[in-house]
Amino acid sequence: MAVAEPILANDQDTGQSELAQRLARTWSQPKGLWGWFCNTHHTDIGIRFMVTAFIFFLLGGVLAAMIRLQLIRPENSLMGPDLYNQVFTMHGSTMIFLFAVPMMFQGFGVYIVPLMCGARNIAFPRLNAFSYYLYVGGALVLWGGLLTNTGPDVGWFAYVPLSGPAYSPGHRADIWSQMITFTEVSALGVAICLATTILRHRAPGMTLNRMPILLWEKLVISIAVIFAMPAVMVASGLLLLDRLVGTHFFNPAEGGDVLLYQHLFWFFGHPEVYIIFLPGAAIVSTLVECFSRRRIFGYTPIVVSVVATGFIGFSVWVHHMFATGLPQLSQSFFTAASLMIVIPTGTQFFCWVATLWYGRLQLRLPMLWCLGFFFVFLIGGLSGVMLASVPVDLQVHDTYFVVAHFHYVLIGGALFPMFAGIxxxxxxxxxxxxxxxxxxxHFWLFFIGFNITFFTLHFLGLRGMPRRVYTYGPDMHWQGxxxxxxxGVIFMTAGLLVFLVNVFRSVRVGGIAGNSPWGDAGLEWSMSSPPPPYNFLHVPTVSGRDPLWEDPPDQPVVVGLRDDIRETLVTHSLDADPQHKDEDPGPSIWPFLSALTVSAAFVGSIFTPWAVPIGAPPVIATLIGWLWPRGQSPTPRQTGESWVH
Amino acid sequence: MGSLNEPIRRPLTLDVSGLPSVAFGHRNTTWLANVFYMAIEGMMFALMFAAYFYLRTRSTDWPPGHLPPGLRYGALNALVFVVSTIPAWIVKRRAPDCNRRAVRNGLLVLALFALAATVLRVFEFSALNCRWTDDAYSSTVWVLIGIHSGHLVTELIETLVLLAISFTPKMEGTRLADAAINSDYWYFVVVTGLMVDFLIYGTTRFL
Structure with a gap:
């Protein structure tokens, strides 16, 4: 350690000091193609998640445009029913499993959470990289299916008996089921990484009640993922077993039950809505505070609302099943529970409005998208309250009213905040x-186009047009x-093209941003942009909720972490007191190799159950390769002197 | 670096050089990840249990047209599970003391118990008195015990890997902490195993 060097604050780091250069050597990731696959730094993996998810958003958008083109006139012959079934299934599955969750939860979370915590990397960076490759594997399986005319055609929730062995021969439904396994294992891996980072790698002083709301939301979402995703894995896993090895879980003739599938699916499916929406709300909370130039109004009610949403989200799944003939008591209970979700969501909404009201609003570009979110999501929320009522739900069930509702919720709750966040x-x-x-x-084209398309769908639904039909007769009078x-698709497409031009142009010739172009309070703005490989020259400490606004100029920084190995600081889950030091495992090819072997086993099991025993040994070998200790640095560990029990 | 006109800021420091570099128990980050992992797996078991009871309501007889699974191997395996917690406890207890010898012996005994449980599990399958293709009940029983067997084999392999590491100098602080966490996971396998036993051997006899 070069002790003679003056201690610099993080925002004074230009990368020139000796310490910065030593840290850069220690923390840098390998270069080249091989290095790309070994990379385990969260900023790189986070951007990969986002770019990949955005590519699938564009592909899903192309499918949506095909759907709108097909429905533009009655008895259109552009697509037949078989292709149409694949297209709408692929659209839904792509948007939910390959775009919304990987972008909003994994992408933003992996990139931002460690920076906001004041950490040098995410916890379990190899698991994080593994999760990315597995997600890509799932995406390739799904789209490979479509390109080989084996695209799933059973809807994005693949209800049985339609998706069962009797009505869906071939491998289309199998591909859907295994894509679920890929993407959900990926989300679960990231959930563990994010929750651990938030609970154990926060900067000293960042007690739970000083944690930025974004971190609260990511923590709640991670825990929701941990408890919700297993349900869809069980559902799709049992479906795969029914199809592949002849089990009878969903076969009523042999004591099975088709509603069991719906219960399992929606026990995941409804929390999934919040897993997609809460990251959007997290972005909105961050931006509203930044561009109101004041502390967020109602920090505690917002946090309580977020936690409450996480809980209530698990008790409303049956409202997706009102049309299945459930007992009236359950219908009443789940109606009440569904209406109750309005309370925490409304609380967040009013807190945001109050922050804007009492602040000094700066209508910068990201804030414009936030205002778009308020408008769009509010409409989606209101039609959601309508749908929570059983009589209304039964009338408009499976019509375009429902399609309009969930696009207002999901595009409002995820896409508008996503662009704001980007x-x-x-x-x-x-x-x-x-x-x-x-x-x-980009904003105005997209906003106008979106409302033209989806507001209209409410009326189509009320006029009785069912979703998922590939065409309709001229006598239905739905053409206009x-x-x-x-x-509206024309406007949205134009808006997205403008966005792409903007991104490609700005990456090359955009104005230099500096550390903190918006003057926000979060720790992620204290280092240079883009962040150096070690993130923070010194692990920071904080003394308030808005560190860059409140902390004194001589706010302490952490010293004493080694700079010749990737040493990290572990702090207490509640009060963020420093507890011990840990070591980041560094770059490795093994997560990629493990993802390859796991993917091979998953893909093989679409075709034969023997893929499991045959695929297991390579999976085990790569996992042992991953976990086998090597190159341990000489630390005092061997002596047992500095252990904490 | 700030401009020349700015006053030079010198932050205070918080020196953490004296902090320990290895943590055991709940302070360890892998311990926390293991808790999350057990939550995920526990949720899967809970949902399968729920599916079992849900499917029970679809049938008047239980098991529908089958004899209940034979008790002999299941009961023996339950005993193995219960006794196996002793070496797991020894590993967990001795690891923080850096007692490598005790940890190595504990892992060896634990691996033997895990191996015995795996072998007994094969016999358990043969005594289920049904095939997974018979009906929904049989499918559920096979999948329940199948999922648990997956956990059992995973844990056996993990214990063997740790045992192999324990014969090398690499069994130092972090790996000792891993060995202790491995014991926590073994407890999870035991508890879920006993719950699966209760379902497939118990409820088929009185439900």
Whole structure:
């Protein structure tokens, strides 16, 4: 350790000091193609998650445009029923499993959470990298299926008996089931990484009640993922067994039950809505505070609301099954529970409005997208309250009213905050500012197009047009509204093209961002943009909820971590007191190799159950390769002197 | 670096160089991850248990047209599970003391118990008195015990790997902590195993 060096604050780090150079050597990731697969740093993996998820968002969007084109006139022959079934199933599955969760939960979470915590990397970085490769594996399996005319055609929730062995021969439904396994294992891996990072790698002083709301939301979502995702894995796993080895879980003729599938699926499916929405709410909370130039109004009620949403989200799943003939008592209970979710969501909403009301609003580009979120999500929320009522739900069940509702909720709750978040953290990720004029064009084109398309769908639904039909007769008089709905796609597509131009242009020639272009309070703005490989020159400490706004100029920084190995600081879950030091395992090819062997076993099991015993030894070998200790640095560990029991 | 006109800021420091570099028990980050992992797996078991009872309501007889699974191997395995907690406890207890010899012996005995449980499990399958293709009941019984067997084999392999490491100098602080966490996971396998036993050997006799 070079003790003679002056201690610099993190925002004074230019990468030139001796300490910075030593840290850069220690923490840098390997270069080249091989190095790309060995990389385990959260900023790189986070951006990969986001870019990959965005590519699948665009692909899912192409499918959506195909759907709108098909429905533009009655008895259209552009697509037959078989292709149409694949297209709408692929659209839903892609948007939920390959875009919304990987982007909103994994992408943003993996990139931002360690920076906001004041950590040098995410906890379990190899598990994090493994989760990314597994997600890519699932995505390739699903899209490989479509490109070989084996795309799933049973809807994004693959209800039995339609998806069972009797009605869906071939491997289309199997591909859907295994894609679920891939993506859910990926989300579960990231949930463990994020929850551990938030609970154990927060900067000293960042007690639970000083934690940024974004971290609270990510913690709640991670825990929701841990308890919700197993349900869909059980559902899709049992479906796969029914199809592949002849079990009878969902076969009523042999004592099985089709509603069991729906219960299992929606026990995951409804929390999933919050797993997608809460990251959006987290972004909104962060941005509203930043652009109101004041502390968030109602920190505690917001945190309580987020936690309450996490809990209530698990008690409303049956409202997706009102049309299945459930007992009236359950219908009443789940109606009440579904209406109850309004309370925490409304609380968050009013706190955001109050923050804006009492603050000094700066209508910068990311904030514009937040305002779009308020408008769109509010409409989606209101139609959701309508649907929570059983009589209304039964009338509009499986119509375009429901399609309109969930697009308002999901696009409002995830896509608008996503663009807000991308524009907000773009300078941190790239070091350059996105162009605001192009960003506003993007916003207005997308906002107008979205409302033209999806507001119209409410009326189509109320006029009785069912979802998932590949065409309709001219006597139904649905064409006018369908043309109107489809015309919105032109605006949305134009908006997305403007966004892509903006991103590609700004990455190269955008204005230099500096450390903190928005003047936000979060720790992620204290280092240079993009962050150096070690994130923080010194692990920071904080003394308030908004560190960069409140902390004194001489706010202490952590010293005493070694700079020749990847040493990290572990703090207490509640009060964030420093407890002990740990060591980041560093880059490795094994997560990638493990993902390859696991993917091979998963894909093989679509075709034969023997893939499990045959695929297991390579999986075990790569996992042992991953976990086998090597290159341990000489530390005082051997002596047992500095252990904490 | 700030401009020349700015006053030079010198942050205070919080020196952590004296902090320990290995933690055991709940302070260990892997311990926390293991808790999350057990929550995930526990949730899967809970949902399978729920599915079992749900499917029970779809049938008047239980087991429907089958004899209940034979008790002999199941009961013997339950005993193995219960006794196996002793070496697991010894490993967990001795690891923080850096007692490598006790940890190695504990892991060896634990691995033998895990191996015995795995072998007995094969016999358990043969005594289930049904095949998974018979009906929904049989499918559930096979999958329940199958999922648990997956955990059992995973744990056996993990214990063997730790045992192999314990014969090398690499069995130092972090690995000792891993060995202790492995015991926690073994407890989880034992508890879920006994719950599965209760379901497939118990409830088929009185439900």
């Amino acid at each position: 524009y907000f953290w773009f300078p941190k990720m790239t070091g350059r500012m996105a162009n605001a004029t192009l960003g506003k064009w 509204l369908n043309v109107l709905a489809s015309s």
